[in-house]
Amino acid sequence: MPLDASFVGRTWPAETYEVSLEKIREFAAAVGADDPVHHDREAARQAGHPDVVAPTTFPVVFTWPATRRVVDDPALGLDFSRVIHRDQTFELTRPLHAGDVVTSVVAVDEIRELAGNDVITFRVDVADADGETVATTRATLVGRAGDEDGEA
């Protein structure tokens, strides 16, 4: 079943996320990022940051749940059990750090069909408390086509 093309260009209400020291530490530890700027406030400050710095891929912690809300909207027509995460992009205007309170706005950039599979690209614009853009992320998901008999 094709996806609802009217989702292209839509945005959803902003979601707020507070970036914390402990979550940065947990994520950094999980990906083996042992640089002290991810773990030690003093080391981060000595490196010129206001607080511990989030790894480049950290925004996925809040951009994925924000995206997932749209993925799970039945009106879109995407069966999550058949979804493959195909591409991911992170663009940071500045490093995120503990103490940041950010808002994420999800948008659907593109929907198309490729060899019978549904391909959808989500963009998340992330702004800080001053309204300045701090990051933009993009995720392209592929909904694999169902079986020949039409069963998903």
Added chain:
Amino acid sequence: MSALFDASAGDQLETRTVTITRADLVAYAGASGDLNPIHWNERVALEVGLPGVIAHGMFTMSLAARYVADLAGDPAAVVAFTSRFTRPVVVPDDDAGASVELGAKVTDVADDGTRTVSVTATFDGRGVLGKAVATVRPR
């Protein structure tokens, strides 16, 4: 000192081999909030036609981002990273885990010193990240 910021366009940087175990996937699932069972539950992974439990593409990408950050000598320097997830990394139920080799090559140096870096990740002799490019800016 920075291997990456000392490098010129065309330079290949030192590779790194990382291992991924089931325990790593559980830790990443918790830290990232991505609890999809195909990344920790063999039964579910097999049911959906996968060869076994596979790593989150985002986990492999995060390991690659950390590798580039280490080459730069500054985690905050990695200002952009994009990748395609081309093949799964199958993680066995043993203590050795899956072995992934990471590589990086500088493809461009901008006037302000920003490096464009082509990143590779190889598992079982084949690439698992496609068109992976990091942008690394000196502070």
